[in-house]
Amino acid sequence: MQRTQIVAGNWKMNKTAPEATALATQICQYIDQHPLATHQRVVLCPPNLYIASLQAVVADTPNTYLGAQNCHTHTLGAYTGEVSAAMVQSIGASYVIVGHSERREYHHETNALLRQKVDAVVEQQLQLIFCCGESLSQRDNNTHEAWLAQQLHESLFHLNAQQMQQVIIAYEPIWAIGTGKTATPEQAQQTHAYLRHLFAQQYGNHTAQQTPLLYGGSCNASNAASLLSQPDIDGGLIGGAALKTADFAAIIAAMKP
Numbered sequence: 183m184q185r186t187q188i189v190a191g192n193w194k195m196n197k198t199a200p201e202a203t204a205l206a207t208q209i210c211q212y213i214d215q216h217p218l219a220t221h222q223r224v225v226l227c228p229p230n231l232y233i234a235s236l237q238a239v240v241a242d243t244p245n246t247y248l249g250a251q252n253c254h255t256h257t258l259g260a261y262t263g264e265v266s267a268a269m270v271q272s273i274g275a276s277y278v279i280v281g282h283s284e285r286r287e288y289h290h291e292t293n294a295l296l297r298q299k300v301d302a303v304v305e306q307q308l309q310l311i312f313c314c315g316e317s318l319s320q321r322d323n324n325t326h327e328a329w330l331a332q333q334l335h336e337s338l339f340h341l342n343a344q345q346m347q348q349v350i351i352a353y354e355p356i357w358a359i360g361t362g363k364t365a366t367p368e369q370a371q372q373t374h375a376y377l378r379h380l381f382a383q384q385y386g387n388h389t390a391q392q393t394p395l396l397y398g399g400s401c402n403a404s405n406a407a408s409l410l411s412q413p414d415i416d417g418g419l420i421g422g423a424a425l426k427t428a429d430f431a432a433i434i435a436a437m438k439p
């Protein structure tokens with residue numbers, strides 16, 4: 183069985199409303215002209231306030247979905263400025279990104295807090311894109327595997343095997359995000375194989391083989407094919423290159439057929 187392959191665009195805090203509509207429309211036009219295989223998915227993660235209007239744009243394009251870049255731990259309540267998983271779902275999101283390194287750094291999101299966000303997303307029956315990744319110093323002193331294991335154990339591995347069917351991992355080495363410095367296909371493959379090994383230890387081989395593991399960090403139109411063709415890389419979480427239709431289309435085209 184071919185594992186689900188996913189290319190997700192993390193638009194971060196970019197695009198005005200008209201620009202967002204134009205980008206989503208062009209991406210959907212590309213997909214309509216180059217239909218996705220049954221095991222392939224494209225996920226657009228715009229700023230939350232565009233999800234509702236983009237729902238109509240993606241609705242008729244098969245295997246193409248919307249996601250949020252973050253959500254709160256609670257469903258509702260007195261949390262000024264926050265948005266819950268239930269809310270983004272109610273306007274059309276099917277996926278939520280949790281644990282992005284920018285949220286960990288700028289919003290001080292800890293593994294313990296992320297565990298609560300993981301639960302919020304899973305309870306809402308949404309697909310979870312859980313980000314993990316090491317710093318350059320951790321990579322350099324070879325503690326990156328222990329760090330990744332800790333991130334997964336403290337935020338994710340309390341879920342059961344059934345709940346794991348809602349989980350997608352995005353391995354994003356922090357030193358590669360927005361820096362133009364990509365992990366080599368060999369480095370990324372090696373780390374993905376390690377992550378799959380962690381899943382096999384925790385949940386058994388079946389779950390490990392089914393869980394999509396995406397690579398993120400300066401993945402672009404030129405390097406996507408060499409990364410996404412690696413056996414344990416099941417797609418990408420794309421930042422900068424998700425903001426231009428031609429670049430994003432080239433990455434979509436690089437998914438395993």
Ligand code: PGA
Pocket residue numbers: 192354358359360361362398399400401419420421422423
């Ligand atoms: P990048 O960002 O592709 O611009 O490096 C990836 C991400 O942060 O998800």
